[in-house]
Amino acid sequence: MKLSDRILGMQESPVRKLVPVATKAKKRGIKVYHLNIGQPDIETPKCFMEAIEAYDSKVIKYSFSQGEPVLIDAIIDYYKRDGMHYEEDEVLITNGGSEALTFASIATCNPGDEILIPEPFYTNYNGFTSEVNVNLVPITTKAETGFHLPKKEEIVKLINEKTKAILFSNPGNPTGTILTLEEMEMIKEIAIEHDLFIISDEVYRKMAFDGLISHSMAELEGIEDRLILVDSVSKRFSACGARIGAIMSKNKLLMKNILKLCQARLCVATLEQIGAAALYSMPLDYADHIRDIYQKRRDIVYETLMQIPGVVCEKPQGAFYVVAKLPIEDAEDFCLWLLDSYDHEGETVMLAPAQGFYATEGLGKNEVRIAYVLKEEEMQRAMSILKEALLVYKQKS
Template structure:
């Protein structure tokens, strides 16, 4: 039999999804599973988006333009202007989810062997997209003890060499919920300018910032307009993960020309998804306010509850709807598997994402998990009860010194 490609062998499993078969098996045994592992919001999609889906009355489901519908891109410009992001329809390319936007950014801007500096822990699929593009992720460590704040600029410069081509950030961050400060964003801007790097900025959680501080986009950073690529998606903003609509936004015409070649090769972004996403831009202010308030409440419920469990620590996330928590366990992946394979409390268990999958440094995150607070408050409260019981029972528990 022919051998699998090196790329296929190196491609990591998703820490978010690889335990899914165990969850299915637990459910088949009659166990209720609280899904804290995946950022799938349970809040409703805007009614205007659902209504647009129901009203579709077409004789033909045709290809859309490779860069996406002009009408949608025009409406997006108005949406971004609310965040002081001033772009034209030509600056926007619609993609099949934010994932495709990241992949095409890498494919268009990086050569095989080029290196991307990424603060870790980081969204696990960045590694997968880098492998697909033949690029290499070089991580710069942040720590749970310091709330995952960026290290000093010297730590970045230690990683920069002749192969370094880009810095990638997620702001607010998945998996930590960290929000980069103005000082940190200016630090990144200065590095990008000094070394003439690309800046890939994943900003799909911009609507969920809990500090009261003004939102700082990579597109706000002056002097690096042609170095910056913004990644966006409707998945989290409108609870529309399944329609697979994202966007790649850049002022750099050469990047757009290169990206469009990949877009043409895949023909077009999803037709139905664009119809729903465009209609969802008409969601009333009350929709955004209600969703935001719900996440604020869930965040408090989860973080307060986690930090009341003996041996557990979570910093307070400042954005998105995730946190990385440290558990008193020998190995978080073993613990997460055990919760699904062997444990239940009154017929219930929890599913979390082992945080080691969000690190590339060997051994990092070994006693941490990523938890998504995308369940209603009552379910979060019960999941915390179940987690506490699991930690009390787990044979690999590690007591604090």
């Protein structure tokens, strides 16, 4: 028996690849600071559990394939309060943003088609697309220019008859970069000129620092038919385990067809949808509270990185990640060494080697992604361990 080429060709998650090594370090009694994964430590708002506790039903029934009406209404109202207008048949509830991204790939591409994507990108985009035989075509961006998009000509060069969509996360994982309005207008122009769908992954929207605003693509006019929004409660409401997301579009034919995918998987967990409805019903300024917490952590990370000679990175503008170029040759070796050979007074850090966030062979080899998802004191300690570790590692090599 032989496994499919499709599954054998799938990449292992670079974020989770080092987990067994971290487990061994912990067994040796080493404390590991996890900066490798985007798991926020901020408490999920209490209204989530309260709504579930108040849910009065003797049977946990299947939910509707399109989602619980109370959640769809809450999402529509949340967007309305934020100046964007969606109708009931323009929102489908999904198992996290992840399923929304898989559905968007299936609905817009045939096997062998291509989706343009700025790299480095959220590594699971590889999984969402390769599982349906869609190829990602990278638009390379660089640490030196804050991972902003190259000129329009550079992007247009990558388009051919197989290109069906452009996909990006804004604010960006793993870069923390926020698209400028000019970049968003450029994407709009390219999509219209080349008849592409725009898949705008906005799961980190509102997580923007220094007074910046992370605009939604839904604020732009003239792309209603080609825009697919992806949203989720995972990051903005610190509810990763709820597995609630949404796919939204004003293209009714697209949504009617994606509903078939929703029907094929029956529904999303009923109780979590009830909790998520309460999250979306919170005042919009809840986001300010979250943003202030992450901004303080971002400052700790960035200030420490800037004290390390040879590090290249721009100050991240949003989300809770930074990609930094380190003064080393091989970030994967460094990340492995941190876990299996190094500790500072019994403690070490776990980072994500950034190579796996690139599609272009060889890029990101000396870069790491740091997720600043720990409390300030812990971030401080983790970053000073990283600083020390780099000195030791360089002396050894």
